Amino acid sequence: MHQEAGEPPAGVYRRHLESGRLGFQRCAGCGAAVFYPRVVCPVCGSADLTWETSSGRGIVYATTAVYRREGDPYSVVLVDLEEGFRMMSRVESAPAEEVEIGARVTLRVDHEGDEPIPVFVLRDEER
Numbered sequence: 205m206h207q208e209a210g211e212p213p214a215g216v217y218r219r220h221l222e223s224g225r226l227g228f229q230r231c232a233g234c235g236a237a238v239f240y241p242r243v244v245c246p247v248c249g250s251a252d253l254t255w256e257t258s259s260g261r262g263i264v265y266a267t268t269a270v271y272r273r274e275g276d277p278y279s280v281v282l283v284d285l286e287e288g289f290r291m292m293s294r295v296e297s298a299p300a301e302e303v304e305i306g307a308r309v310t311l312r313v314d315h316e317g318d319e320p321i322p323v324f325v326l327r328d329e330e331r
């Protein structure tokens with residue numbers, strides 16, 4: 205998927221999600237995986253960023269159960285994707301207390317209204 209002239213990176217990112225994919229950028233200058241999408245590489249400052257699609261497979265780096273007044277707690281996680289970037293998300297397939305550091309997870313795109321939301325499910329429950 206290509207970035208059209210003048211299109212902000214967040215727009216390209218959203219189009220990836222709308223087609224069920226997690227997009228990230230790779231810096232042609234230093235090779236870094238860049239996420240959240242940007243105009244220039246945060247490592248070396250290059251503006252030569254190309255889009256790639258993540259496998260969606262990752263490992264939970266950190267997890268927190270967030271308790272709310274009503275309903276079950278939900279998990280906020282940091283996931284290290286196998287392409288080498290880290291993102292904040294949540295795990296939807298298991299009780300928050302059961303999400304452990306090191307758990308293998310896979311991306312799933314949910315929708316809240318018109319908004320595509322990247323979440324994760326535990327890999328063992330992958331279908």
Ligand SMILES: [Zn+2]
Pocket residue numbers: 231232233234235236245246247248249250
């Ligand atoms: Zn770079």
